[in-house]
Amino acid sequence: METKSAAITRKKEKRSELYRKLGPLIALIVLILIVTVLNVNFIRPNNLLNLLRQVSVNALIAFGMTFVIITGGIDLSVGSTLALSSALTAGIIALGVPSVIAIAAGLLIGAFLGMINGLLITKGNVAPFIGTLATMTIYRGLTLVYTEGNPITGFGGGFAFQFFGRGYLFGIPFPVIITTAAFMILFIVLHKMTFGRKTFAIGGNEQAAYIAGIKSDRVKTMVYAISGMMSALAGLILTSRLNSAQPTAGTAYELDAIAAVVIGGTSLAGGKGRIVGTLIGALIIGTLNNGLNLLGVSSFYQQVVRGVVIIIAVLLDRKK
Amino acid sequence: MQVEMKGITKAFGENKVLRGVDFTLQSGEVHALMGENGAGKSTLMNILTGLHKKDSGEVFINNKETVYANPKEAEEHGVSFIHQEMITWPDMTVLENMFMGKEMKNKLGWVQTRDMEKKAEEVFKELGIDISFGRTMKTLSVGQQQLVEIAKTLLNDAEVIIMDEPTAALTDREIRTLFKIIRQLQEKNVALVYISHRMEEIFEISDRVTVMRDGVSISTKPTSETNYDEIVKHMVGRDLEDYYPEMDNKQGEPVLEVKNLTHMPDYDNISFTLHAGEILGFSGLMGAGRTEIMRGIFGIDGIDSGELYLDGERIEIKTPTDAVKRGMGFLTEDRKSEGLILDFSVRDNISMTAFEEFSKNGWINDKEEEEFVDLLIKRLTVKTAHMELPVGTLSGGNQQKVVLAKWIGAGSRVLILDEPTRGVDVGAKREIYNLMKELAERGVGIIMVSSDLPEVIGVSNRVLVVHEGTLSGELNRDELSEERIMTLATGGK
Structure with a gap:
């Protein structure tokens, strides 16, 4: 039984919670409006589809990063994981393996690299920042060793692989469709399944979660594996689009991914977050990049603007 | 120092935590503040030390109406609150902890460790505390940390010290030490507010007891004129004959x-x-x-x-x-x-x-x-x-x-x-x-x-x-x- 005043407080809380959730979305809409007013070309379908395709790589990485950050961790190795799994996949395709199998192998490689991060952090008890900082350089180094420092090109790849990054389905770029599907799956995993609950619980208070019987080591290892797999997925799209695997691909991508997660309202302290927010965060960053380019703003200034937006996002989030 | 709080009210949102509380404190007394959780004890004390703003009512200190802007200002005026959960810097030394934020410096801004040690030593000696200044805080037991915290208030020449559940995590021996120190503070005319759930301690250490319930002060009495049952009754608002349920002694496999x-x-x-x-x-x-x-x-x-x-x-x-x-x-x-x-x-x-x-x-x-x-x-x-x-x-x-x-x-x-x-x-x-x-x-x-x-x-x-x-x-x-x-x-x- 609820008293009347409790019901009122509850309504108030719900409303402030709603504003909190809507904050990033409102920011995105305002941003779109501003850019459109300044240059109407922004809103043309071609540009918008282009924008979504540009966003998809960062969004995919950021989805995985959201899980990691909700556990209270961080994954700095995503860019290197992207590069290493891309290079290995290109190598596999060059061997003549059918592209669908190669794509699956690429994703598994990504998950495996992520799992190594997870084991390092859980079994080795290494702080996530340090552990993934180390694997960031290890994976990058291995990529350079494997590719001998040169891009892997001309490996061909069947229609499926070409379609992966370049194809269109019903007029929509295929990477956008992949990203949408990944978003829906991960949304369900995070918000509708017990795995997601456990992820939040670990970030909220790992010791309490452990004593409640949650296998925190296993959940965390899987979370890093998800992050690795999403990086690999992003890498496959990139590789397909460029038709080459670059040894330096994905450098500094972890920063954009973390930025998207933070702008989306996920707390770096762990325990709090939303994958919808991350999607919006990635869209905000993408809109900024695309819009500032359209407006002819120098790329030097673009960086300044991006940093300012991150600060504003965090300040707004804290205020509530 | 004499404290008088009159008709204090305070609401957090729609939740009325204090509804007109009166409370007085004389120098040299140990005043126990009792009540169930949520009765408003901590809020009342937080209003005294400036952490919360009161909605209405008056606070007189030495007969002068006083409002501290924040706990730091209260501390500087000799009113210190030792919280149940102490805030310490576990990897820093006892001395650094004691002087955190109020280090003694010379004109060039250099920290004068020697002077600080001398001052801390005086306080430690006065209280009969024997803890080496160089130890890091985390190597101390909770009880020792508490003693450091008390010593810290004396660096400010505290005249009012509020202790919230000070014995919750102490061993019996540490409790004895704490009580000894409370007696010494009392002799120095320090006024103490002692918040605790432990009835035995109240009867041993306090001079007066104030019981709060639902944001009101129910009674204030000299400890010698009240008893366990009466306090519990005031706290709960009814008699508690069967405190422990009747247990049957059956046991299974x-x-x-x-x-x-x-x-x-x-x-x-x-x-x-x-x-x-x-x-x-x-x-x-x-x-x-x-x-x-x-x-x-x-x-x-x-x-x-x-x-x-x-x-x-x-x-x-x-x-x-x-x-x-x-x-x-x-x-x-x-x-x-x-x-x-x-x-x-x-x-x-x-x-x-x-x-x-x-x-x-x-x-x-x-x-x-x-x-x-x-x-x-x-x-x-x-x-x-x-x-x-x-x-x-x-x-x-x-x-x-x-x-x-x-x-x-x-x-x-x-x-x-x-x-x-x-x-x-x-x-x-x-x-x-x-x-x-x-x-x-x-x-x-x-x-x-x-x-x-x-x-x-x-x-x-x-x-x-x-x-x-x-x-x-x-x-x-x-x-x-x-x-x-x-x-x-x-x-x-």
């Missing part, structure tokens, strides 16, 4: 058998049997190894050797996951760091142990979850406006009920309760005892670790006493007395 459990140096060769429907008390001095034994059984910390049997069947428990799967539950001593996720909702905290109850193949059914949680909230009469409130906003007693709900929801058949009523007010304590009784009647085996002797005697069917990591004795219900338990707990026969 053995559920949990522990054989030769050893983890050196914490405990050695621990064997006992827990029966269905039994409340088995675990008594002993702090640090005797009771909590460690429980953590070993539950798989939180490793064991060297020993065997566990559940329903006569040998089981291996390597992690809490194994224990939970076997139908065991553990209410830990430290609710905040191990029992709850404070900023998560009541719902999320309760459902954490029992996902299977409302999920299928990993998919959560939100509606079933809500019903499941709602049922537990009702059954345990958890006082919360709704299940989406962060559990950290509830009172201590209700938080403890949430932890219990979590394990009852998981269907635990063996429940380990480590200090189940610590930091819980009188009314909620009784509800927890009744709940324990009800669970036992339904065949749950309960182990209760407790430092509260009346509680151990009032609730347990049987008591095991731990002394320095070994079981020093077993007492049946008819053999229970505080003297017997203390003798065994201190190594006597």
